Amino acid sequence: VQLNQVLFAAEAQKQPGDRLLMVDDATKLLAAGQEHSYSIQTATTADPLLGTTLKVTLVWTDPPATPLSQNPLVNDLDLVVTVNGGAPLLGNGAPDSVNTVEQVITTLPPGALATVAVRSGTGGITQGPQKYALVVTGPLQITSPPPSFPKPPPPRPPSDPGSPMGDAIAMGITIPLLAIAIGAGGCFLCRRNTSASSSPMLAAHGGGAQKVLPAGWSQHVDPTSGAPYYMNKSTGMTQWEPPPPPTVAPPPNKRLQAPWKAVQDPSSGRTYYYNT
Known part of the structure; x- marks a missing residue:
């Protein structure tokens, strides 16, 4: 896309849809045998920059092919454009089973209705569905985007939660297990307190x-x-x-009797008595 060909000056009071249409939606996937069609209304007067030229470009990212394959294109897509129901114009001028970029350039009559189709090519879509992007430039008159594809169906409702009998069985198993756990915890605390009270410390x-x-x-x-x-x-x-415990010393001023001995503590200098 050449921005200088699709953007307007502020004073032109134009909308992007007057020159540009882009289709790049991850939900628009083309499967084998399918065709996506877009109807595009063009303006009744020529565009100051683009004149009456309509340019349609199709691109896609092809999956990796087998090494040394004679035809490396895995998913073959074709671009077909018709103006006012006339003869179909093929992308790149002829069926193309080699390239992943196809383009159609044509001149429009005033107020023409162009139909752009993206379909599975002659090579088929072997690893689909295939995502693609489409770019259209020209003297367009698009007031709103093309109608979107149908939304996917809503998610399925949740499954049946089960019968009350199943809940009763679960509660009947859970409550006894909880009681056993509480009882075991109480016994552990009781034994811990008993052992702590009887510890030497x-x-x-x-x-x-x-x-x-x-x-x-x-x-x-x-x-x-x-x-x-x-x-x-x-x-x-x-x-x-x-x-x-402190040793009971014999009365002072008396001679020590065996097996008592008087010993002086080197740290405090005090005399203590040792029973040998």
Whole structure:
């Protein structure tokens, strides 16, 4: 399409349909033995640029052919144009079973009615249906696009949803399974709480009661797990297990009796007593 031949200046007050008609619709597919026909009314006066010349061009994209084929054209389409019911004008001047572009150029009488047909050629359409595009330029008088092809039928209604008995059977299976899942979850939580309460860590915690710790030790609660842990203030060491209970030392100013020994802690310098 030469745009300088089909566009109008703003002051011309013309419509695109006065010079140009294009057909390029994915739903317009041509099958073997079919024919698509378009009636085009032309103007009663010559066009300032195109005069009385009508140009019709047909193009399509052909499927890949077999290698080394003598006739590489798979889907053969023909273009046929008639003016006022006169003699048919064939695309490219004769039946063409080689090219995928066909064109007819003719001169129109005033107010002529042109009929453009796209049909299956002599080579047939072996891998159809075939999509095509059609371009018509000239002194046209088209007030509306050609009538569209019938729309495809509406989608089929959904299938029968089934009888109430089927729904009842499904509910009868689903509800017991749900009850079993809930019961299993409850048993898991109960066993988890029982094992947690009997764990050494919580037993050492004494159910929340503060234990008597040796000097220099303090008890804390882990904010993530809620379990108690113990810290030695002198060394900064932390541990989950509670430290051993404080050793009862013998009365001062008395001689230690075997098997007790007095030992000095190197970290704190304090004296502690060790039962050997």
